[in-house]
Amino acid sequence: MPPFDLADIPHSPGCYLYKNSEGTIIYVGKAKDLRKRVSSYFQKKDHDPKTQKLVAAIRSVEYIITATDEEAYLLENTLIKHHLPKYNIDLKDAKSYAYIELTKEPYPRITIARNTRGNGQFFGPFVSAKERDYVLSVVKKTFRLRSCKNMPKNRPCLRYHIGNCTGPCGAHVSVDEYAKQCSYAAEVLKGSTKEITAKLEEEMAEYSKDMEFEAALLCRDMITAVENLSSRQYVARKTDHDEDVIAYRVVDGTVYLMVFHVYKGTLGGRDEFIFDASDGFFEEFVARYYTDENPAPKEIIVEEELDEALAAYLGTLAGHVVKITVPKQGAKKKLLELAGKNIETVHFGDEIKVMELQAALHLKTPPNVIECFDISHLSGTDTVASMVQFRAGRPDKRNYRRFKIKTVDGIDDFASMAEVVHRRYSRLIEEEKPLPDLIVIDGGKGQLSSAKRIIDELDADIPLISLAKAEEEVFVSGVPFPLPFGKxxxxxxxxxxxxxxxxxxAVTYNRLLRKKRLVK
Structure with a gap:
């Protein structure tokens, strides 16, 4: 068993940091699903020797959630290089990801760069090569920039003749006009994509109207690439100075605050604080957090305006000018949102998912107590059912129940579901115990109908839904189509x-019964 509560870890993409008994970070990893990945370390029994030593040394875990899986890759890369954890020794020189570069020339060319050591403008980095290539293609074609390494005079290349380049090699465009094209491209690569998206949508509509569907599909792919660029990884972006990003939430008189440390454009770690709210608490926190031993970076990104004198005071302590920024949009705003999302997930994740489920299902009250049923068998033998209960967003294992199916022979999931639902709720009603706020059935419309019939017979007023495995579709009784909310x-x-x-x-119980039967 882990030395911490796995239920505290969200099902979100991000990075996890294992610490030993001294609080030292000994391993950094990434995951599409943090809870599943962290759980696997303590559930798996056949680890290699190195991982066995790691697991034995783990005493606590910290995590940072990210908006996308790709951001988790970038953040892991940064954290490993920053902390050099003992068990990441082979990964400390992890690769850096590719950039798009506009070279510094009279007629800049657009190309892919593996590092940022040149004098040009760099945009990225990009984890996905496919996304990067789409973005490069869209920007290059839209603004008709040169990509050729050598530029022979008075001999335009094929890209000029097919309209994909303005032809600086043939003196068909002035330096000023070409610079204007490059400035437009740079704005798009920075994330200002509305103009190009509108243009591509217009072209796509024209192609569709003329029934040129292949061309329309290409435009659609380009729009997707540009939109991906506009929401690309903002945990890493090129700047020439360090920044701190500070966000907070106040709930019931308590402040939950996080400081994200961004080292020259790359998110490298965070600090977390909890304290009682009071008048002017945020300004007081900023003034006390930065000291001679912990000097302020050149820029502090916050959610509210602070006294100008505070920036001057911090600058005096740090020995350099300190700028306090309140962004309204762009990458800095997204970093603030990411910090806020981490606060909400760490401290209020369970409450948020309960409230979102209430909204999605249009329930009158929050589904704080949810019971879910599943049927398990092997070719109709040893048929069992499970019932798990989640309370306030977390599993309540004291109220788990398992059932042997008594009235059904062979394979009949519908009848089996009807049996266990009747056994569970007839008993609760008879004993006058509270009923759940929501029942979830593992299965499609057939299992749902069987359970609904029993609930109606018992005259129990409990919302009932089913979740079908194939497409993760949610069904409610009486509605032939799944509810319209995404996976x-x-x-x-x-x-x-x-x-x-x-x-x-359910599967664990089925295996247990089969094992007992085989032993007999």
Whole structure:
């Protein structure tokens, strides 16, 4: 068992940092699903010797969630290089990801760069080569920039003749006009993509109107690439100075605050604080946090305006000018949002997913107590059912139940589901115990209908839904189509978490019964 509560870790992409008994970071890893990845270290039994030593040394875990899986890669790369953890020794020289470069020439060319040691403008980095190539193609074609390494005079290349380049090699464009093209491209590569997106959408509509569907599809792919660029990894961006990003949330008189440390454009770590709220607490925190031993960076990014005198005071302590910024949009604003998202996930993640599920299902009250059923058998033998209960967003294992199916022979999941639902809720009603706020059935419309019939017979007023495995679709009784909320919403992911736990519990019981039968 881990020396910490796995239920505290969210099902989100991000990085996890294992610490030993002295609080030293000994390993940094990335994950698409933090809880599943961290859990695997303590559930798996056949680790290699190095991982066995790591697991034995783990005493606590810290995590930083990211907006995308790609950002987790970038953040892991940064954290490993910054902290040099003992068990990441082979990864400390992890690769850096590619950039798009506009070279510094009279007629700059657009190209891919593996590092930022040149004198040009660099944009990125990009984890996905496919996304990078799409973006490069879109910008290059839209603004008709040169990509050729050598530029022979008075001999335009093929790209000029097909309209993909303005032809600086043939003196078909002036230096000033070409510089204007490059400035537009740079703005797009920085994330100002509305103009190019509108243009491509217009072209796509024209192609569709003329039934040129292949060209329309290409435009659609380009739009996707540009939109990906506008929301690309903002945990890494090129700047020439360090920054701190400070966000906070106040709940019931308590301040939950995080400081993200951004080293020359790359997110490298965070500090976390909890204290009682009071008048002027934020300004007081900033003034006390930065000291001679902990000098302020050149820029502090915050959510509210602070006294100008505070920036001057911090600058005096640090020995350099300190700028306090309140961004309204762009990468800095997104970093603030990311810090806020970390606060919400760390401290209020359970509450948020319950409220989002309530909104998605249009329930009158929050589904604080949810019970989920699953059926498990092997070709109709040893048929069992599980019921797991989640309370306030977390599994409540004291109230898990498992059932042997008594009235059904062979394979009949519908009848089996009807049996266990009747056994569970007829007993609760008879004993006058509280009913759950929501019932979740693992299965499609057939299992849902069977459970609904029993709930109606018992005259129990409990909302009832089912979650079908194939497409993670949510069904409610009487509606032939699945509810319209996406697989990646917090509500749906919470339902998947509950369903997966019910499935695990059912399969474990089925295997136990089969093992006992085989032993006999």
């Amino acid at each position: 990646k919403t917090k509500a749906n992911m919470y339902l998947q978490e509950i369903r997966d736990e019910a499935h695990r519990f």
